[in-house]
Amino acid sequence: MPSHQKGCRGYVFSRSIDDHRVPQHIQNLVIRDYAARHRLHYLLSATEYAMPGCYLVLEQVLADLPALDGVILYSMFMLPAAASERAEVYRRVLAAGGSLHAAVEGFVLASEADAGRWETVLSTAGICRTLEYREIERWLA
Numbered sequence: 001m002p003s004h005q006k007g008c009r010g011y012v013f014s015r016s017i018d019d020h021r022v023p024q025h026i027q028n029l030v031i032r033d034y035a036a037r038h039r040l041h042y043l044l045s046a047t048e049y050a051m052p053g054c055y056l057v058l059e060q061v062l063a064d065l066p067a068l069d070g071v072i073l074y075s076m077f078m079l080p081a082a083a084s085e086r087a088e089v090y091r092r093v094l095a096a097g098g099s100l101h102a103a104v105e106g107f108v109l110a111s112e113a114d115a116g117r118w119e120t121v122l123s124t125a126g127i128c129r130t131l132e133y134r135e136i137e138r139w140l141a
Contacts (some may be wrong), residue, residue, distance in 0.1 A: 003011065005124065007040075008071060008101065009064065010028060010042060011045060011046055011058065011072065011078065012024050013048050013078050014047055018075070028045055034103035040070075046058075053080075065096035068096075070093065070100060070121045074103055074106065075104040076107060083123065094115070
């Protein structure tokens with residue numbers, strides 16, 4: 001009997017994520033656990049090429065969205081650094097009627113409002129990355 005369930009494709013990196021190296025098997029464990037906890041049908045992960053700034057595999061996953069329910073990223077920090085490139089990813093996911101999940105952060109992007117929340121987190125993290133830790137401590141005091 002054929003299944004009508006499409007599933008969510010995992011997406012992992014073979015390079016550092018936010019200056020941290022996470023082995024692919026650990027990324028896949030986190031994605032599988034996320035999928036199980038959220039009752040998502042998990043499809044094997046696609047692994048991005050190691051070259052810095054390369055998103056060829058992500059492009060292929062986005063092209064496959066009509067056959068998927070969505071994509072589960074290990075982390076939202078795997079997305080392109082440029083906000084305009086991330087906006088195009090969000091647009092393509094939403095246009096296909098899919099969803100984008102960030103397993104580590106527990107975020108789901110299923111609407112334009114969600115895209116705004118993702119961008120707030122990513123842009124804030126980008127600003128904080130340039131600050132000295134003592135400066136952040138001073139603000140919090």
